[in-house]
Amino acid sequence: MTSLPSETRALHGWGRTAPTVATVITPRNPEEVAAAITSAGPRGIIARGLGRSYGDPAQNAGGTVLDMTGLTAVHSIDADSGRVVVDAGVSLDTLMRRALPFGLWLPVLPGTRQVTIGGAIGADIHGKAHHVVGSFGNHVEAMTLVTADGSVRELTPDGPESELFWATVGGMGLTGVVVRAVLKLHHVETAYFKVDTEQIDNLADLMDRQTRDDEKYAESVSWFDAVTTGEHFGRGILTRANHATLADLTSKQRRDPLKFDAPQLLTVPDVFPPGLLNKLTGKIFSEAWYRKSPTRMGAIQNITQFLHPLDIIGEWNRGYGPHGFLQYQFVVPLERGDVIRTVLERVTAAGHVSALNVLKRFGEGNRAPLSFPKPGWTLCLDIPIGPGLGALCAELDAIVLDAGGRHYLAKESRTTPEAIRRGYPRLDEWRKIRATVDPEGVFASDLARRLELI
């Protein structure tokens, strides 16, 4: 083993399920990353960022886990070109706070900013703007990857090792450890959004509205209620926005148009019993969330209000109690929008409560063999772990796969190797590329073992 300081501890994902024990090392520079990789034991090694993946991709039972949050430098920000050079352990939150004063905006932001650059590449994360800007990998101009033999490679999307570049995008950390990346950010005039909010009282209308004039908006998402049944089944809030220009702001806002207004107001204590989210509380929450957002066009909102309402509350996953929860996210082709209704109906009929339901439309996918987004509808459900959930999800898997859909590896925590093989037809192509840089299988994770990716 490496001589770097280490500690043995249990790790779990954001869903707080299936913890396993690993030796955790926190390297401070790429040389220490390489040293840890070359001295990894028989159970292998995997990089971990801020632990926001729901399942087990950043766990490695009995092996080594590299805590990448020790690599924290923002090396350079070029205000003209929008090009930034950052260490893999830097969070999206940190990078945004550093880049915004230059009028630069991260084009891809998921539901939380507590994601490292390395994690964003490994999961090829996406945001509400996918239909316009694609996923995170589309904005990486270069990356530095430390591979299994400890060698350092500079990869670009179209360079001599472009295959390895794209296998690393969405590759869940299994091709090597990203230590640094060059990203291309967008120019913005303000840090605000001009938001159109529409309250729509059933699922069919909601999906219909979400399909129309989508091209007019840079960001688009809807939340809906999966508790209410009957004619208002799937009633929801469609929220779409464009970046606000200076002219859109009030004179007060104009004084500091690039103000990054993202406070964290409270941290949830770890005291909640299991079963707190039940049919009753789910109904109350759904009612409140639906009522709080009446239809309103052109409202100016800051990043927290529009993109990251949950980032106000730290450790909100604790609210689900000690048994944890899972997030079920899949994509189905656009013409199979009917699957959204079927899935919701099954969840409701089975008596499970999903409070945070998010529906988006993806645009074109990218070249990465394991990248999740492809043109279609993507639905994301949060469900507390309870009896019968495994069987329900297995049933949903069949519906999703039969419709030509697939699961998101960063959220996945319980499906089968077969489901991944079916959903990702280019898996073998990815495996071949991985085998050329990691023939001995040095990189390993619980997710990789569970889904037989390696």
Add this chain to the structure above:
Amino acid sequence: MIDAVGNPQSILLLGGTSEIGLAAVEAFAGDRPLRVILAARPSARLDGAKVRLESRGCAVETLDFDALALDTHPEVVEKAFAAGDVDVTIVAFGLLGDNEQSWTDVPTAVELAQVNYTAAVSVGVAVGDKLKAQGHGSLVALSSVAGERARRSNFVYGSTKAGLDAFYTGLTEALRPFGVTVSVVRPGFVHTKMTEGLKAAPLSTTPEAVAEVIVDAVRGKKELVWAPAPLRFVMSALRHVPRPIFRRLPL
């Protein structure tokens, strides 16, 4: 790996023809097909068990395992873990024996002690070592309420289970820092081949019911469970009954 909803992918059953053990494997396989390793002496019953699990979609491998051949245990365990991680291991082999013969005949008593206690300790150490390196997993040991307080009618069996129970209870603590959960299961009277012809005790149960308790223990990471659950309170009371009264009870 055990997934977010508590489903394992692979199970090792030491005592591959145990009715309770097989029922537990079937209960897990009800939610998803498993890779199963059945460790037992070769027999028609073992072949039958393999077929039964394969019909459920499981991939079954059998391993030649003799509880009394203690020196072969490390090798058997090595083979069981050779093809990949084992998520759940169930220690389910054991003998009931005839109590009157067991406490009056030396070879009979020694055999019972060796199978139920010594062999259970032997595989516990070997499996524990593997799980420690693996950094995750669940180990289930079938104890018995008979081990909680010895009765005149089956105290030799009870004494072996008492030893097994104490060992695995300690192993629970020893393996906990390594991400491994050890569950000690204490069934009461279970209707199986082992108890055929015996008079059923109160709160008697079936292999399927015990299997449910095992599945629940693994999913909930419970370290000590009774089957059926109310036995816990019955035994709590019985443990403290003074001996002169205890020996008069119709147990």
